[in-house]
Amino acid sequence: MWDYTEKVKEHFLNPRNVGTIEDADGVGEVGSIACGDALKLTFKLDENKKIKDARFQTFGCASAIASSSALTEMIKGLTLDEAEKITNEDIADYLGGLPKEKIHCSVMGMEALEKAISSYRGTPEKIVEGIEVCHCFGVTDIEIEKAVKEHNLKTLDEVTGYLKAGGGCGNCHDEIQSIIDKFIDGPKKSAVKLSGMTTLQKIRLIEETLEKEIKPALLKDGGDIELVDVDGTTVFVRLQGSCATCSRSKITLKNHVEAKLREKVVHNLVVEEVVDEARIC
Amino acid sequence: MKPVYVDNNATTKVAPEIVEAMLPFYTEMYGNPSSMHTFGGQVASHIEKARKQVASLLGALPEEIIFTSCGTESDGAAIRSALHTQPTKNHIITTMVEHPAIKTLCETLSKHGFRITTVPVDNRGRLDMDFLTKNLTDDTAIVSVMWANNETGTIFPVEEIAELCSQKGILFHTDAVQAVGKIDMDLSKTKIDMLSLSGHKLHAPKGIGALYVRKGTKFTPFMIGGHQEKGKRAGTENVASIVALGRACDFARESMEKENTYVKMLRDKLETTLTTIIPKAVANGDLDNRLPNTSSISFEFIEGEAILLMMNELGICASSGSACTSGSLEPSHVLRAMGVPYTAAHGTIRFSLSIYNTEEEIDFIIEKLPPIIKRLRSISPYWDKSWDF
Numbered sequence: 285m286w287d288y289t290e291k292v293k294e295h296f297l298n299p300r301n302v303g304t305i306e307d308a309d310g311v312g313e314v315g316s317i318a319c320g321d322a323l324k325l326t327f328k329l330d331e332n333k334k335i336k337d338a339r340f341q342t343f344g345c346a347s348a349i350a351s352s353s354a355l356t357e358m359i360k361g362l363t364l365d366e367a368e369k370i371t372n373e374d375i376a377d378y379l380g381g382l383p384k385e386k387i388h389c390s391v392m393g394m395e396a397l398e399k400a401i402s403s404y405r406g407t408p409e410k411i412v413e414g415i416e417v418c419h420c421f422g423v424t425d426i427e428i429e430k431a432v433k434e435h436n437l438k439t440l441d442e443v444t445g446y447l448k449a450g451g452g453c454g455n456c457h458d459e460i461q462s463i464i465d466k467f468i469d470g471p472k473k474s475a476v477k478l479s480g481m482t483t484l485q486k487i488r489l490i491e492e493t494l495e496k497e498i499k500p501a502l503l504k505d506g507g508d509i510e511l512v513d514v515d516g517t518t519v520f521v522r523l524q525g526s527c528a529t530c531s532r533s534k535i536t537l538k539n540h541v542e543a544k545l546r547e548k549v550v551h552n553l554v555v556e557e558v559v560d561e562a563r564i565c
Numbered sequence: 566m567k568p569v570y571v572d573n574n575a576t577t578k579v580a581p582e583i584v585e586a587m588l589p590f591y592t593e594m595y596g597n598p599s600s601m602h603t604f605g606g607q608v609a610s611h612i613e614k615a616r617k618q619v620a621s622l623l624g625a626l627p628e629e630i631i632f633t634s635c636g637t638e639s640d641g642a643a644i645r646s647a648l649h650t651q652p653t654k655n656h657i658i659t660t661m662v663e664h665p666a667i668k669t670l671c672e673t674l675s676k677h678g679f680r681i682t683t684v685p686v687d688n689r690g691r692l693d694m695d696f697l698t699k700n701l702t703d704d705t706a707i708v709s710v711m712w713a714n715n716e717t718g719t720i721f722p723v724e725e726i727a728e729l730c731s732q733k734g735i736l737f738h739t740d741a742v743q744a745v746g747k748i749d750m751d752l753s754k755t756k757i758d759m760l761s762l763s764g765h766k767l768h769a770p771k772g773i774g775a776l777y778v779r780k781g782t783k784f785t786p787f788m789i790g791g792h793q794e795k796g797k798r799a800g801t802e803n804v805a806s807i808v809a810l811g812r813a814c815d816f817a818r819e820s821m822e823k824e825n826t827y828v829k830m831l832r833d834k835l836e837t838t839l840t841t842i843i844p845k846a847v848a849n850g851d852l853d854n855r856l857p858n859t860s861s862i863s864f865e866f867i868e869g870e871a872i873l874l875m876m877n878e879l880g881i882c883a884s885s886g887s888a889c890t891s892g893s894l895e896p897s898h899v900l901r902a903m904g905v906p907y908t909a910a911h912g913t914i915r916f917s918l919s920i921y922n923t924e925e926e927i928d929f930i931i932e933k934l935p936p937i938i939k940r941l942r943s944i945s946p947y948w949d950k951s952w953d954f
């Protein structure tokens with residue numbers, strides 16, 4: 285049972301401004317049905333370029349509906365310059381706070397507003413940069429870094445609450461943790477780490493090498509390889525396709541994969557094959 | 566407001582007569598059953614009576630019953646014992662739709678080098694038996710398949726699988742937490758080696774469970790210490806709860822017919838009415854072969870937590886297939902394994918009834934839920950008004 289404030293419950297049970305404006309000046313849509321929440325925000329301006337009306341449609345949990353309702357109330361009467369200053373924290377504050385696991389609902393509100401304002405102004409939407417870390421919810425390393433830095437997030441749970449990243453299968457938890465660690469340990473530790481390679485950098489380089497230098501050769505023989513985990517200098521991979529059943533796979537692993545990774549990443553790296561079938565996510 | 570409680574797969578009301586049976590063990594009969602004196606020692610006879618009651622419901626021998634603290638402990642004890650007693654075997658077969666008690670344990674074991682095979686299910690939640698059969702190897706230490714699924718109520722052919730395993734000399738365990746008391750069982754006629762059950766799913770209190778271990782099966786204890794439970798589970802016995810579980814097993818046998826007639830009738834009325842009057846509402850699971858009390862219904866294009874909270878305002882207690890309420894943000898692994906589309910998986914509600922439910926309560930839900938669904942759909946950007954009812 286979530287610990288929702290009275291205000292969240294009130295906005296959930298009696299949401300304001302539900303619907304869409306047909307001839308809207310701005311339209312912002314975020315989220316998707318696969319992610320479990322989505323918001324469509326529309327607004328209309330008056331002759332003074334102030335928001336005259338705002339409407340929303342939300343697919344999601346109670347706090348997603350309450351956050352959307354709150355957002356529409358907050359932006360009415362504002363100019364776009366004023367409205368664009370609204371942050372997700374403002375939305376959460378308006379509702380008397382949100383459980384930390386539900387902060388992403390207020391983030392969704394802020395993002396929909398940003399998109400709606402961009403659509404009115406005709407400015408290009410912000411391009412999401414970086415490499416996707418959380419595949420369940422499509423969150424990139426740069427988005428995570430930004431959130432950790434700007435909102436002083438200290439734990440994996442906080443990142444998940446904020447961005448949903450890591451809230452699905454959990455395969456990306458280590459990677460998210462290493463992004464947090466970069467900031468949480470302060471400049472001293474980061475500086476030490478950066479003199480070598482951070483875990484994240486190492487993983488990226490391993491991925492890149494696998495993709496560009498190793499996979500093509502394996503694919504030619506009807507095989508494939510998947511990176512499972514990296515623990516220190518040990519790289520765990522899973523061989524697939526014809527490689528998985530090939531009696532020469534151990535030789536492939538040592539002579540080809542390990543040699544290449546040692547050359548490109550670290551000289552003392554060891555490659556281990558994972559043969560379990562327990563991939564649940 | 567008296568709650569309309571339809572969340573009995575989560576936990577059940579403790580039957581008043583069971584509470585009554587427990588009380589003496591919290592008041593005058595507080596002795597330790599292991600003590601030498603009569604005051605303590607006499608308590609042991611009540612434990613043995615409870616053991617017979619549990620055995621009788623399962624069609625087992627009393628000495629095949631070990632009392633534990635819960636279903637999860639029973640599951641863990643069974644799997645770990647199978648691995649300890651067969652150190653050369655490295656493989657476990659389970660299903661994609663197990664309860665976290667098995668699922669998380671196997672995920673952890675896989676990180677420790679055990680090979681885990683998870684058997685997939687079809688869109689009705691039925692096991693792929695060919696897949697299971699093909700994966701039985703000389704290296705397989707144990708196969709663990711739940712008797713009935715907690716989310717959809719789908720019943721699995723555990724007796725058939727146990728037979729298969731037995732032919733190959735492989736141990737078979739079943740998590741029967743949801744099935745015990747609802748499905749008539751006679752373990753003496755099956756090849757099931759181990760079975761887990763939990764008290765609080767059958768009107769006993771929380772914190773008590775049992776593990777059936779077939780006579781002659783090698784077993785190493787999970788809890789180590791004193792000699793309680795003939796050395797198979799250390800720790801001073803939870804006497805009052807053990808007595809309650811024994812009483813609950815009698816109670817379950819007495820009410821099993823009611824479960825399969827009255828409760829089933831209420832469940833069918835609820836499910837049929839809701840899926841008829843509400844468009845784009847679909848019942849999940851193997852509808853012809855499932856627990857009599859369980860109904861999992863997906864209401865498309867809306868989200869489960871929102872439905873639950875609106876029902877909560879009216880005192881209706883159910884649970885959501887969507888994991889929004891349970892920490893993870895992904896829809897339930899059971900619905901995903903079944904390939905339920907995202908449009909439906911997020912908006913799934915599980916109703917699980919008991920003999921304490923009344924027809925008035927079911928009518929109340931039938932009256933109150935459709936407007937809630939309609940309301941939430943009117944807010945959803947994915948709902949097309951032309952589908953409305």
